[in-house]
Amino acid sequence: MRILTVLFLSLLLSGCASSNWGWYVVDPTTTTGANNIRFLLSGLGNTVLLSLTAISISIVVGLLVALPGLSERPALRRFNRVYVELVRAVPILVLILWVYYGLPQVTGLAINVFWAGVIALALSDSAFQAEIFRAGIQSINRGQYEAAHSISLNYRDTMRYIILPQAIRRILPALGNQLVYMLKMSSLVSVIGMQELTRKANELVVSEYRPLEIYTVLVLEYLVLIMVVSAGVRWLERRMQADERA
Amino acid sequence: MHNHSARSGGTMQKATESAPAIEIAGLNKYFGDFQALSDVSLNVNTGEKVVVCGPSGSGKSTLIRCVNRLETHQSGTIRVDGVTLDGSRSALDTVRAKVGMVFQQFNLFPHLSVLDNLTIGPRRVRGLSDTAARDLAMHYLERVQIPEQADKFPRHLSGGQQQRVAIARSLCMEPQIMLFDEPTSALDPEMISEVLDVMVELAESGMTMVCVTHEMGFARRVADTMVFMDHGRIVESSPPDTFFTAPESERCQTFLKQILSH
Numbered sequence: 001m002r003i004l005t006v007l008f009l010s011l012l013l014s015g016c017a018s019s020n021w022g023w024y025v026v027d028p029t030t031t032t033g034a035n036n037i038r039f040l041l042s043g044l045g046n047t048v049l050l051s052l053t054a055i056s057i058s059i060v061v062g063l064l065v066a067l068p069g070l071s072e073r074p075a076l077r078r079f080n081r082v083y084v085e086l087v088r089a090v091p092i093l094v095l096i097l098w099v100y101y102g103l104p105q106v107t108g109l110a111i112n113v114f115w116a117g118v119i120a121l122a123l124s125d126s127a128f129q130a131e132i133f134r135a136g137i138q139s140i141n142r143g144q145y146e147a148a149h150s151i152s153l154n155y156r157d158t159m160r161y162i163i164l165p166q167a168i169r170r171i172l173p174a175l176g177n178q179l180v181y182m183l184k185m186s187s188l189v190s191v192i193g194m195q196e197l198t199r200k201a202n203e204l205v206v207s208e209y210r211p212l213e214i215y216t217v218l219v220l221e222y223l224v225l226i227m228v229v230s231a232g233v234r235w236l237e238r239r240m241q242a243d244e245r246a
Numbered sequence: 247m248h249n250h251s252a253r254s255g256g257t258m259q260k261a262t263e264s265a266p267a268i269e270i271a272g273l274n275k276y277f278g279d280f281q282a283l284s285d286v287s288l289n290v291n292t293g294e295k296v297v298v299c300g301p302s303g304s305g306k307s308t309l310i311r312c313v314n315r316l317e318t319h320q321s322g323t324i325r326v327d328g329v330t331l332d333g334s335r336s337a338l339d340t341v342r343a344k345v346g347m348v349f350q351q352f353n354l355f356p357h358l359s360v361l362d363n364l365t366i367g368p369r370r371v372r373g374l375s376d377t378a379a380r381d382l383a384m385h386y387l388e389r390v391q392i393p394e395q396a397d398k399f400p401r402h403l404s405g406g407q408q409q410r411v412a413i414a415r416s417l418c419m420e421p422q423i424m425l426f427d428e429p430t431s432a433l434d435p436e437m438i439s440e441v442l443d444v445m446v447e448l449a450e451s452g453m454t455m456v457c458v459t460h461e462m463g464f465a466r467r468v469a470d471t472m473v474f475m476d477h478g479r480i481v482e483s484s485p486p487d488t489f490f491t492a493p494e495s496e497r498c499q500t501f502l503k504q505i506l507s508h
């Protein structure tokens with residue numbers, strides 16, 4: 001990660017010397033440049049909000065889809081398989097277009113860009129979350145269920161207090177991956193007009209004709225955002241381990 | 247099966263003294279095509295202590311796991327304190343509330359402190375308040391002699407301490423019957439006695455107990471009935487005096503010779 005960053009930055013710096021670059025568009029010492037940077041950054045809130053809302057929903061849906069996958073009843077397991085296989089097969093961009101333009105024709109209700117994005121991203125991610133939860137829950141020793149049953153805990157309490165807390169600790173790195181993935185995929189929602197980071201960059205490119213510089217800033221925005229999120233996830237992991245050690 | 251209830255002395259049991267705590271009749275249990283239990287019948291009276299032994303794979307675990315339905319049986323009947331395990335939810339709930347179980351691998355909840363391991367059942371199942379559950383947990387931790395470990399996590403305890411916590415966790419549900427599945431087999435030798443001491447104390451308090459164990463010193467001390475299993479059958483069932491001095495079957499003799507020789 002660090003090596004890549006260094007490589008990337010040195011590439012940029014060497015590019016600065018070349019006359020092909022027009023960094024003035026994002027030069028913070030000029031009024032225009034500062035305004036442009038502010039404009040680009042103004043999409044950050046939406047990118048984060050969109051991704052966090054979507055992943056919160058997809059975690060819940062993923063769990064609800066994972067549980068039948070662990071059932072002893074074949075019908076429930078089949079529901080899990082069909083859901084995962086179907087949802088996983090649809091490209092996210094297609095899902096976004098379908099939810100935004102297609103779904104209102106079915107429901108008769110117009111849907112705003114934000115929620116269309118949330119629904120599409122959450123739906124798409126839920127299939128992966130379901131698989132992550134299934135694997136995480138399956139990795140818990142059978143003795144834990146037996147001990148829970150032997151003290152008469154019902155299914156809900158067994159899951160809630162015994163199995164899931166242990167499973168979530170184990171899948172935390174995978175959940176972190178999904179969050180990173182979600183932050184990146186949220187850029188696709190720009191195609192339906194969601195004012196997030198990528199959309200802002202696109203709009204600025206249209207008015208300033210400086211795609212190289214503006215998209216470079218966009219790349220850096222995602223890079224920094226994701227490095228911060230990764231650090232946050234690692235911090236959470238360490239804290240959960242520390243909790244257990246306390 | 248015979249019952250030799252020398253000291254059925256349960257004072258805390260509500261069940262009538264004559265009604266057996268556990269009645270198993272004609273039990274058959276298959277794993278796929280493999281028959282793990284064949285026509286097993288066993289009665290355990292209230293307050294009686296039964297020690298089950300036999301070679302590995304003979305069906306000892308399967309038998310006691312059928313009693314609280316961690317395994318389901320295919321035919322035969324199991325009745326616990328008069329309640330037949332017929333596959334219904336209500337029968338299962340009733341029986342699980344009466345029966346506590348201690349596992350070879352302890353199966354403590356690793357993400358919960360010792361205290362939380364003990365209070366989760368009382369709080370969630372028996373509806374006790376946090377303070378009541380805590381008091382109850384401390385009472386049983388004192389009984390297994392590790393109250394000072396209440397706030398630690400299981401992995402910071404020795405094997406012997408973990409198993410005593412597991413026993414306390416079961417006792418917090420105030421069961422009428424306790425099942426033990428080789429509770430000392432996973433322990434280092436120097437920790438076996440601290441667990442057996444707790445079990446002896448429990449036996450003396452009048453608890454109905456079924457213990458799968460090869461600790462023959464313990465068996466001699468507490469057992470009312472010795473059961474020997476082989477190939478999914480109960481081969482021998484007799485009071486310890488007869489069992490250790492004059493076992494009837496040859497297989498039981500050989501087995502005893504093997505485990506008593508060291």
Ligand SMILES: Nc1ncnc2c1ncn2[C@@H]1O[C@H](COP(=O)(O)OP(=O)(O)O)[C@@H](O)[C@H]1O
Nearest residue numbers: 277280282300301302303304305306307308309
């Ligand atoms: N879940 C299972 N699936 C298939 N076979 C099993 C299962 N559990 C136990 N068995 C088999 O049943 C037999 C009895 O097992 P068990 O009751 O664990 O024996 P013991 O406790 O006396 O060592 C063994 O042959 C074992 O392999």
Ligand SMILES: [Mg+2]
Nearest residue numbers: 306307308428
């Ligand atoms: Mg066994």
